[in-house]
Amino acid sequence: VSKTIIRTDKAPQAIGPYSQAVKSNGLLFLSGQIPLTTSGEMCEGDFETRTRQVFSNIKGILQSADLTFKSIIKVNVYLIDINNFAVVNHVMEDLLDAPYPARALVQVSALPKNSEIEIEAVASMTS
16 A cells, blocks of 8 residues: 655644654545644643644644645544533534534543543545
């Protein structure tokens, strides 16, 4: 299988042995993003601010592959507190246009760097 690794300074660098994103077979697979700034520091602010930082990271990776939020076909959202579900919905409605991508949203017991949210995405390389 042919694959191309996507690297960018528009999003935080990987904090482990993985790529920011991998392009293969017309799809872009984005690794999970937590609310880190491009300097690698945890974003300050409330849960909505941190959620917007996650989407900013996703946007930076997409831009590096000449894609936009409209290219996203699937997102997986991981939350420490399922009660933040409505905030995620609000941010997605604000940043993404309908029709929205497919989505899974689940509560988990822990995330890297004590983050409250992580989002991974799959985008189509074709329109």
